[in-house]
Amino acid sequence: MLDLINVSYDTQIPNNVGLSTDKRVLKALEKWHPGYISWWNDLIPRDFQESLVYLRTAVSVDPKGWTKFDYVKMPEYRWGILLAPQIADRKIPCGEHAGDAAWQDVPGEYRAMLRRLIVIQGDTEPASVEQQRFLGRTAPSLYDMRNLFQVNVEEGRHLWAMVYLLHKYFGADGRDEADDLLRRSSGSQEAPRMLGAFNEETPDWLSFFMFTYFTDRDGKMQLESLAQSGFDPLSRTCRFMLTEEAHHMFVGETGVGRTIEQTCLMMKKAGIDDPFDINRIRALGVIDLPTIQKKLNLHYTLSLDLFGQEVSTNAANAFNAGIKGRYMESKINDDHRLNGDTYKVWNFVDGKMVQQDVPALTAINMRLRDDYTRDAAGGIGRWNKIIEKLGINFAMKLPHEAFNRKIGVFSGKCFDPDGMIITQPAFEAGIREWLPTRADGDFIQSLMKPCFTPGKFAGWIAPPKVGIDNQPGDFEYVKLHMA
Amino acid sequence: MNQPLKQHLIDPEICIRCYTCEAACPISAITHDDNNVVVDAEKCNFCMDCISPCPTGSIDNWRVVMAPYSLDEQFSWDELPAQSALSGEAGGADTSIEALDENVAALLAEAHKGAGGKARAPASASKPTINLYNLSKPAMATVQGNYRLTGEASDTDVRHIILDFANLPFPMLEGQTIGIIPPGLDAEGKPHLPRLYSLSSPRDGERANFNNLSLTVKREPDGVCSTYICNLRKGDKVAVTGPFGSTFLLPCDPQAKLLMICTGTGAAPFRGFTMRRQRENPHLKGHLSLYFGARSPHDLPYFGPLAKVPDAFLGKYFAFSRQADLPKQYVQDRLRATRDHVATLLRDNDTYIYICGLRAMENGVEEALADIARGIGLDWVKLRDTMREAGRYHVETY
Numbered sequence: 001m002l003d004l005i006n007v008s009y010d011t012q013i014p015n016n017v018g019l020s021t022d023k024r025v026l027k028a029l030e031k032w033h034p035g036y037i038s039w040w041n042d043l044i045p046r047d048f049q050e051s052l053v054y055l056r057t058a059v060s061v062d063p064k065g066w067t068k069f070d071y072v073k074m075p076e077y078r079w080g081i082l083l084a085p086q087i088a089d090r091k092i093p094c095g096e097h098a099g100d101a102a103w104q105d106v107p108g109e110y111r112a113m114l115r116r117l118i119v120i121q122g123d124t125e126p127a128s129v130e131q132q133r134f135l136g137r138t139a140p141s142l143y144d145m146r147n148l149f150q151v152n153v154e155e156g157r158h159l160w161a162m163v164y165l166l167h168k169y170f171g172a173d174g175r176d177e178a179d180d181l182l183r184r185s186s187g188s189q190e191a192p193r194m195l196g197a198f199n200e201e202t203p204d205w206l207s208f209f210m211f212t213y214f215t216d217r218d219g220k221m222q223l224e225s226l227a228q229s230g231f232d233p234l235s236r237t238c239r240f241m242l243t244e245e246a247h248h249m250f251v252g253e254t255g256v257g258r259t260i261e262q263t264c265l266m267m268k269k270a271g272i273d274d275p276f277d278i279n280r281i282r283a284l285g286v287i288d289l290p291t292i293q294k295k296l297n298l299h300y301t302l303s304l305d306l307f308g309q310e311v312s313t314n315a316a317n318a319f320n321a322g323i324k325g326r327y328m329e330s331k332i333n334d335d336h337r338l339n340g341d342t343y344k345v346w347n348f349v350d351g352k353m354v355q356q357d358v359p360a361l362t363a364i365n366m367r368l369r370d371d372y373t374r375d376a377a378g379g380i381g382r383w384n385k386i387i388e389k390l391g392i393n394f395a396m397k398l399p400h401e402a403f404n405r406k407i408g409v410f411s412g413k414c415f416d417p418d419g420m421i422i423t424q425p426a427f428e429a430g431i432r433e434w435l436p437t438r439a440d441g442d443f444i445q446s447l448m449k450p451c452f453t454p455g456k457f458a459g460w461i462a463p464p465k466v467g468i469d470n471q472p473g474d475f476e477y478v479k480l481h482m483a
Numbered sequence: 484m485n486q487p488l489k490q491h492l493i494d495p496e497i498c499i500r501c502y503t504c505e506a507a508c509p510i511s512a513i514t515h516d517d518n519n520v521v522v523d524a525e526k527c528n529f530c531m532d533c534i535s536p537c538p539t540g541s542i543d544n545w546r547v548v549m550a551p552y553s554l555d556e557q558f559s560w561d562e563l564p565a566q567s568a569l570s571g572e573a574g575g576a577d578t579s580i581e582a583l584d585e586n587v588a589a590l591l592a593e594a595h596k597g598a599g600g601k602a603r604a605p606a607s608a609s610k611p612t613i614n615l616y617n618l619s620k621p622a623m624a625t626v627q628g629n630y631r632l633t634g635e636a637s638d639t640d641v642r643h644i645i646l647d648f649a650n651l652p653f654p655m656l657e658g659q660t661i662g663i664i665p666p667g668l669d670a671e672g673k674p675h676l677p678r679l680y681s682l683s684s685p686r687d688g689e690r691a692n693f694n695n696l697s698l699t700v701k702r703e704p705d706g707v708c709s710t711y712i713c714n715l716r717k718g719d720k721v722a723v724t725g726p727f728g729s730t731f732l733l734p735c736d737p738q739a740k741l742l743m744i745c746t747g748t749g750a751a752p753f754r755g756f757t758m759r760r761q762r763e764n765p766h767l768k769g770h771l772s773l774y775f776g777a778r779s780p781h782d783l784p785y786f787g788p789l790a791k792v793p794d795a796f797l798g799k800y801f802a803f804s805r806q807a808d809l810p811k812q813y814v815q816d817r818l819r820a821t822r823d824h825v826a827t828l829l830r831d832n833d834t835y836i837y838i839c840g841l842r843a844m845e846n847g848v849e850e851a852l853a854d855i856a857r858g859i860g861l862d863w864v865k866l867r868d869t870m871r872e873a874g875r876y877h878v879e880t881y
Contacts, residue, residue, distance in 0.1 A: 063507045063534075066536070070737075246538045247538040250539050254499070465496070471735075
């Protein structure tokens with residue numbers, strides 16, 4: 001009998017899907033593997049490839065086995081194919097087939113739609129590794145460097161997860177798509193990544209933390225909705241990915257939190273009470289709170305654009321087909337079909353913003369975006385508790401969802417961060433206060449000095465409260481191999 | 484009900500509300516509101532399924548309390564309450580609580596007193612779970628095997644006992660102890676109290692990823708519990724308390740070098756340490772040294788299996804006190820005879836010393852260590868106290 005909990009190492013590719021008995025897919029993956037390794041090797045600077053990084057690797061997909069910590073050279077990380085355990089008698093949770101047995105194979109009528117969703121999800125995974133490729137050099141500590149590399153190898157694994165589905169269930173088309181996932185490249189002119197936000201370089205560590213907090217959280221919401229899929233292999237893949245995604249949320253939330261904490265601590269120490277006394281605060285070698293708020297504004301609004309149009313027939317079709325559910329679909333108490341239900345969506349009537357009821361089916365994206373905003377707001381509250389505890393009079397906040405949008409009903413119009421519609425000149429005058437300027441970026445960049453002594457941290461960021469895997473403060477999370 | 488109990492809590496300042504623990508909990512003991520993620524003390528059965536999926540470490544918090552914090556109290560927290568001082572010594576730093584039962588705590592304190600001060604766990608040791616099961620609520624284990632470890636020619640009967648816990652959570656770390664309750668009544672007509680035995684298997688089971696453990700037990704003349712255990716047969720049910728002990732633990736740091744000194748069944752924890760290392764870091768060389776004393780090779784538990792462990796992985800230094808035609812040799816003699824090796828270890832800040840066995844060995848071993856330290860210009864008492872404070876010197880004798 002196949003052991004579907006413990007990870008099997010009897011092929012080159014660790015897996016819990018019985019790969020050794022599935023010669024066709026094994027062969028296809030083994031053919032894809034060298035391309036992946038050379039993609040990885042070309043990406044991360046060589047010094048770091050040779051360094052020993054304290055990483056977690058899954059040895060089984062049950063709670064006790066999936067976080068085994070050890071020193072690993074990144075190119076030797078055991079990327080593998082891990083699906084959450086199958087739930088017996090799982091049913092399609094939503095749409096017109098709700099209540100039917102979940103599909104174990106791709107239903108022919110939804111083949112193209114499913115492939116498209118898997119490719120889009122898969123494309124974001126290597127993209128973020130590409131965006132973050134140079135950050136290791138300016139890591140504020142070995143602890144942070146380890147967290148970056150953990151995020152990177154797991155994004156790599158998530159690519160594997162999607163590639164497995166393409167190879168296993170989509171034949172020749174799937175193989176072509178899998179190859180294209182390695183051909184496209186973040187920021188490339190000729191073959192860019194599919195989504196705009198994934199073609200911007202991540203220039204500094206605050207951007208990285210903001211990216212993992214806001215943009216990876218969009219990824220989390222997409223995974224949550226795919227975890228509800230009636231196509232069971234996709235659901236199981238995404239459920240296991242979500243457990244890993246939690247670490248990425250952690251890196252973002254605590255990274256921003258520690259940056260804020262250090263700023264407040266240094267302000268207190270220097271006797272500065274006014275958070276807007278920016279020049280004096282910057283002279284302390286920390287990032288002032290208003291600039292952190294500007295970074296927040298930018299990353300939040302870019303991430304909102306990833307949810308697409310507020311009203312979308314594609315999203316309606318995917319839900320109706322049972323391919324993609326809502327956030328926490330199984331915990332929502334309704335008929336899971338949404339025929340006749342409505343949902344409130346922003347729209348413009350006579351130049352004014354109004355909330356209109358639209359058929360709930362077409363507002364699936366909007367609903368997921370609202371769930372996202374609620375989820376993202378939680379961390380802001382916890383950051384504010386840090387500021388409050390250190391006695392600084394300042395509070396971070398999420399800007400209005402109309403601000404700085406390029407996609408959806410708000411695009412092409414000017415709003416301030418409170419959601420007031422304003423004129424183009426007023427917007428251009430205010431933008432320096434609302435979004436990071438080049439000078440802000442240059443200042444942040446000037447702080448990005450590496451700190452590679454175990455237990456030490458760059459001056460702009462506070463140490464974490466708890467070590468990874470309960471390790472003590474001066475633990476050597478990365479044993480550097482610097483040629 | 485005056486018995487303090489251990490409560491599982493989540494640190495709201497560190498938690499990021501990803502709800503991964505809630506999804507991992509098999510019995511829905513974890514829930515959340517808009518503010519906090521919390522553990523229901525009435526439901527939590529300490530299965531630990533939530534611990535490793537947590538990305539932050541906020542899940543791994545424990546308080547010893549007289550009455551558990553309610554869900555509403557936990558929902559209202561902005562930060563975790565400090566461990567409140569319970570009556571007597573039980574309060575203070577959480578890692579110093581070796582057991583909640585007074586009797587067991589006293590036994591362990593007695594066993595550890597040879598270290599010359601308050602025992603501390605190695606900094607990189609995993610967090611131990613203690614007191615999951617007690618006299619009023621013991622865990623029931625099934626005997627999977629009972630094998631004689633000493634040679635036929637030996638007149639001592641030391642046994643390797645394997646206990647299986649099936650689906651019952653019983654999280655253990657190498658170096659911890661468990662209590663075994665012999666059935667029946669004592670001379671005064673009361674139920675027997677549990678006797679403590681060190682675990683001799685690693686944390687993931689005598690067989691990797693099985694929920695079983697092993698003990699090394701010597702049959703004592705007139706010993707109620709040891710006779711009971713040594714006579715157990717496959718399939719018998721055994722009442723178990725514990726686990727206990729929060730200081731005599733293995734550092735997780737792969738750089739740690741272990742100097743393990745034992746006699747007789749004192750080898751039990753070192754078997755666990757060695758197996759853990761073999762499963763985790765099988766390629767490390769020269770990190771483990773075992774000084775092991777017995778009367779003769781066939782009196783030495785695990786003599787056969789030990790011989791199969793490569794010397795590069797585990798340096799073995801046997802001392803036999805009753806071998807025909809050979810002078811008596813004790814572990815302290817072997818320490819002295821290899822003083823260069825021991826001295827190198829004493830100088831190394833990554834060295835952890837463990838002494839386990841009969842109380843009688845304590846003085847001789849310490850004198851040998853003191854002599855070797857003096858030989859390289861170190862003050863033993865100072866060195867020992869520094870090492871102990873850093874969780875690098877451990878004694879468990881009986």
